Amino acid sequence: MSQLPGIEGAKRLAAYTAVDKHILPHHKIIGIGSGSTVPYVVERITQQGTELNKGRIFIPTGFQSKELIIEAGLNLGDVDQFLTIDVTIDGADEVDAQLNCIKGGGACHLREKVLAEAAKTFIIVADYRKNGKYLGENFAHGVPIEVVPFAYAKVLQNLRSVLGSPNASLRMAKAKAGPVVTDNANFVIDAPFSRDLIKDPSSLLTKIKLLTGVVEVGLFCNIAQAAYFGNQDGSVTIKRVEGTKVIEESIAAS
Numbered sequence: 348m349s350q351l352p353g354i355e356g357a358k359r360l361a362a363y364t365a366v367d368k369h370i371l372p373h374h375k376i377i378g379i380g381s382g383s384t385v386p387y388v389v390e391r392i393t394q395q396g397t398e399l400n401k402g403r404i405f406i407p408t409g410f411q412s413k414e415l416i417i418e419a420g421l422n423l424g425d426v427d428q429f430l431t432i433d434v435t436i437d438g439a440d441e442v443d444a445q446l447n448c449i450k451g452g453g454a455c456h457l458r459e460k461v462l463a464e465a466a467k468t469f470i471i472v473a474d475y476r477k478n479g480k481y482l483g484e485n486f487a488h489g490v491p492i493e494v495v496p497f498a499y500a501k502v503l504q505n506l507r508s509v510l511g512s513p514n515a516s517l518r519m520a521k522a523k524a525g526p527v528v529t530d531n532a533n534f535v536i537d538a539p540f541s542r543d544l545i546k547d548p549s550s551l552l553t554k555i556k557l558l559t560g561v562v563e564v565g566l567f568c569n570i571a572q573a574a575y576f577g578n579q580d581g582s583v584t585i586k587r588v589e590g591t592k593v594i595e596e597s598i599a600a601s
């Protein structure tokens with residue numbers, strides 16, 4: 348493999364290693380996540396060859412991955428046709444020691460969670476900056492929360508005054524006046540929580556999800572089976588669920 352410097356090299360390393368390990372010849376229905384690491388997932392899958400891929404269906408988590416699948420000449424499907432997915436591979440904004448994740452930096456977390464839960468195996472790929480001990484350690488933007496537009500102001504008020512996220516804010520678009528609009532025509536709120544409030548992410552997830560108007564929360568708890576992190580030195584750190592524990596190991600630089 349040719350050298351790709353810095354963060355891009357780390358992303359590609361994670362993606363290639365995860366595909367080599369988890370996308371096997373007998374896997375026919377494959378979920379493709381969103382973000383800047385996922386193009387390397389599709390690139391590696393494409394390298395497995397036309398013969399293998401012509402018998403497979405690829406399910407996207409949003410507009411970006413749909414385009415990746417089409418551009419790569421792979422077969423496109425949707426989760427309402429294929430309720431069980433063999434493997435879904437996706438990026439993450441942060442992963443803790445228990446493999447809980449913050450996702451939704453790209454505002455795709457509703458579809459991402461559906462595809463993650465539909466998968467027999469859900470795998471995360473990321474660069475080393477995403478590998479943390481607890482959520483919120485490095486990713487300070489907060490928990491992405493998809494909300495129906497009509498209810499956004501009320502959800503914001505409840506996040507700020509009831510759930511303890513005073514700096515929760517509506518995510519604004521960069522090259523458009525107004526808010527980010529998701530692939531599902533909803534808005535996104537980013538809600539930062541103190542370490543004390545996010546230390547039990549499953550419980551926080553339940554509280555946020557119960558707010559009327561919330562569609563989905565970018566906290567993925569107890570879903571991922573493994574996470575692959577590309578490191579600067581060319582090694583890959585793998586966290587994987589084994590029984591009730593999460594084991595961490597590193598594969599040396601090649």
Ligand SMILES: O=C(CO)[C@H](O)[C@H](O)COP(=O)(O)O
Pocket residue numbers: 380381382383384385437438439440449450451452453454455456459473
């Ligand atoms: O959750 C996501 C999009 O909603 C992405 O997977 C997450 O933001 C990570 O992206 P990247 O690989 O660019 O760091």
